[in-house]
Amino acid sequence: MFNLVDSVLFFAYNGNEFGFANIAISPKDIILAYIVTIIVSIIVAFALKIPLLPSKPYRYSFDVSAIYPTPIIAAGIFSIFLVLNYTFMYNGLVLAIIIGILSALFVKYLFYFVFPKPLNGDEGDEINE
Template identity: 70%
Template sequence: MFDLVFDTLYFASYSNFYGLGNMGISSFDVFVAYIVAIVCSIIVALVLRLPLLPSKPYRYSFDVSAIYPTPIIAVGILSIFLVLNYTFMYNGLILAVVVGVLSALFVKYLFDFVFPKPLDENAGEGIDE
């Protein structure tokens, strides 16, 4: 398992999809950029008054929250930038902050339009139970 994590960080920091090895940042810098993106997205989501956790029951909840899917979207978008060999300034830290803020704004205002919630199981049946 730890080999997989190291190999993923190594791949993201020293090569990209086309095999170019000119990124020049270490795996520690990539790890710090991921942590900054996660923390920044959660803080901005809480400032935008997203709930920390979704409504109960957690398993069947389709509500957005500060914990899920906000940091997952931030890490995914940051990974795309890192693999495409774009780090901007300060070894990707500025990019991580920008991605964290934009992912929180996306989850707050556009997530339900892009990914609508599923219909209720009993909606449209017309049978009263």
């Protein structure tokens, strides 16, 4: 995990081998963009009425919430863009806002199509009978 963070900071800070100097941003800007991505994704998730926490018991819950997996998906997608040295405008802040909004929309409307809930112990019995 820490090697990934180091490599993201290194590549985004130093640019790449093709000399895209305008893509290189400072580590402070990268950290600020991550924070903006996480905050925007949580705020948009609240606006879409996604609950703050999943249903109880938390350990065995497969419900989505504003805390998990919304900001984790947003930070992961933003990391992919940073590793590819694509920051768009204002040192990645506009991209961070766009990714935060799209990740909350993904979790609200498309998450269960991509990652379906597992069947309960009783649901699979009707199929086998």
